[in-house]
Amino acid sequence: MRELPQDRPYRFRPPVDRPWLNPLLRWVNRSVFLKRFYHVSSVECHGIERLEEAMRSKDAVVLAPNHADHADVHVLSEVTARVGIRPRFMGAREIFEAGAINAFALQSGGVFSVDRDGADIAAIKMALSILEAGDYPLVIYPEGEIYHHHEWLDPLHDGLASILLKVARKLPDNRRAWIFPIAFRFEYDGSVRETFPERVAALEKTIGWTPKEDLPVVERLYRFGPALLAVKEMEYFGETGTGDLAERLERLRERLLADVEGRHGKDVRSTTVPERVRAQRFRIRKALLDPENRPDPATRHRLLDDIKRIHVAYQVYSYPGVYLAEDPDDHRIAETLMKLEEDLLGKATYPVARKATIVFGEPIDVTRMLGAGELPAKGGAPELTAVLEEKLGAMVRQGDPTGLSGADSPSIVRGDA
Incomplete structure (x- = not known):
């Protein structure tokens, strides 16, 4: 995303x-x-x-x-x-x-x-x-x-x-x-399979890991996902979560959304995650662009940080936690890698x-x-x-x-x- x-x-x-x-x-x-x-x-x-x-x-x-x-x-x-x-x-x-x-x-x-x-x-x-x-x-x-x-x-x-x-x-x-x-x-x-190890290695390096080249690609992704999630949990709340991957994803998403909603107010009409994200982006953008009350540098920094938190919450929402586990074939592995590349490296790879x-x-x-x-x-x-x-x-x-x-x-x- x-x-x-x-x-x-x-x-x-x-x-x-x-x-x-x-x-x-x-x-x-x-x-x-x-x-x-x-x-x-x-x-x-x-x-x-x-x-x-x-x-x-x-x-x-x-x-x-x-x-x-x-x-x-x-x-x-x-x-x-x-x-x-x-x-x-x-x-x-x-x-x-x-x-x-x-x-x-x-x-x-x-x-x-x-x-x-x-x-x-x-x-x-x-x-x-x-x-x-x-x-x-x-x-x-x-x-x-x-x-x-x-x-x-x-x-x-x-x-x-x-x-x-x-x-x-x-x-x-x-x-x-x-x-x-x-x-x-x-x-x-079918040649996409040959691109997996090098692409997973590039992702592992983003969190300071030595590439786990001795492990199968799917297992490397199963390890990488919780590790990346722990990095985000520590970044925003100073502690790592417990439970399975799906539970931790949901908990981080809700904490991020609730944190921002606590500062900017919750729209009672917005119930789904996408609706809550859009409601908060609207409110924060309005404050950022208010021509009559332009935010000072410190306020602007806080508003942009809240936008970032909302974006991370939306990213977390977009990872259901079980899509790859349900059917880890080449197509879903490739999709998962594209998604991680886009989120972590800024650009998805289409190698074959x-x-x-x-x-x-x-x-x-x-x-x-x-x-x-x-x-x-x-x-x-x-x-x-x-x-x-x-x-x-x-x-x-x-x-x-x-x-x-x-x-x-x-x-x-x-x-x-």
Whole structure:
């Protein structure tokens, strides 16, 4: 989970159509990001014809993928471009703040910003206008973050459902509203196994260990995890915890959150960990950027330290503690290493070729559900989110390689990345 700047004023960035730039953007996406940076050598796509049908009808379409990997945005852009569709993406404000060139490219590629920690009215209005027009599908990642355990689905936010329902209730009779659950999977070339020892050694050195080269990789990771956790426990609270790994992770996360909430106040409406994190980031950012009461250097230092504590709590939340133990195959080992590299070294490693599979599942007909009374006349976002979570969760679970159990046979589009 990348740590991004938290003390910059927010400015909404809309998508900007620059058709003359599209061929270059697609070439960069395929040749630079997919092939060179993320090592995605091939892409297999199932079921995209359903999306083509909906777009021909100018329906209101939201694409709801699991957030499996930093490459999934680039894979989705590639497969939709192959059939002449250019989605609009809702992207976290922080990715636009990496520089002017980055922001220019994102906006030209159909991405618009959203401040996830506040009520971003401009982003909501943009999302509504895209769906009302029906010219582009809108991509919203309902998990909100990349947790690097893509065979599990994390709890979904209901903002996606809330936005689509606002539009669905006002559509004319000749148009429908759909949610397309989309499942990503990334599979590594078998040679990835040969990269494990050196990468684990680099991680072990970050905590001052001599690499345990005589032990199997999985055992080294089982030892490294609790050791790293002990470092964080000592850093923030001066003592190490007891119990199994999952219990210690939960205890550290709760102590960090409670510590910050004790200074800035707890939002009673925020109950899940992601909601609590966003609520605290909003409050701390507001204090950092208050133009009338600018914090002095000492106060600013404390506020930034609290932001850091919140980030660590969120990192801890993203490690369930049992993902690798459940099935320690090459793919989960590689995912775990990528996650640790990103958190400790600042950059994940993609050392060998990977195959990406993207599946467009059976779409959820929101118009039909409203007409049949399956969703309440007002509200309905929690109920619709639960339907999406059930369908998308089934798609990402291991054992259903296409994610289309019970659906008609999909089309398959294969090709080099």
